[in-house]
Amino acid sequence: MDELCMCRLLVVKRTAWTENNAGQRFVSCVKGWNGCNYFRWTDPPVCARGRAVISGLLRRIERNEECCYIWFAEKD
Ligand SMILES: [Zn+2]
Secondary structure, rough: OOOOOOOOOEEEEEEEEOOOOOEEEHHHHOOOOOOOOOEEOOOOOOOOOHHHHHHHHHHHHHHHHHHHHHHHHHHO
């Protein structure tokens, strides 16, 4: 079922990647904070263990990306 925000626009589905809500999906106004600020979680909160695992993985990805960036920079 299509869900509309206060602007009468179709909401967008996103996934949160913040430390406290990693992996939890939500719907929000397509215009974000510039729109009507419509926001609703569509998933139940991620358990503490799940959050710890996801944020650990995110930190590893960030480190790897830094790594690759340096590697590419040195190639030039
Ligand atoms: Zn809106």
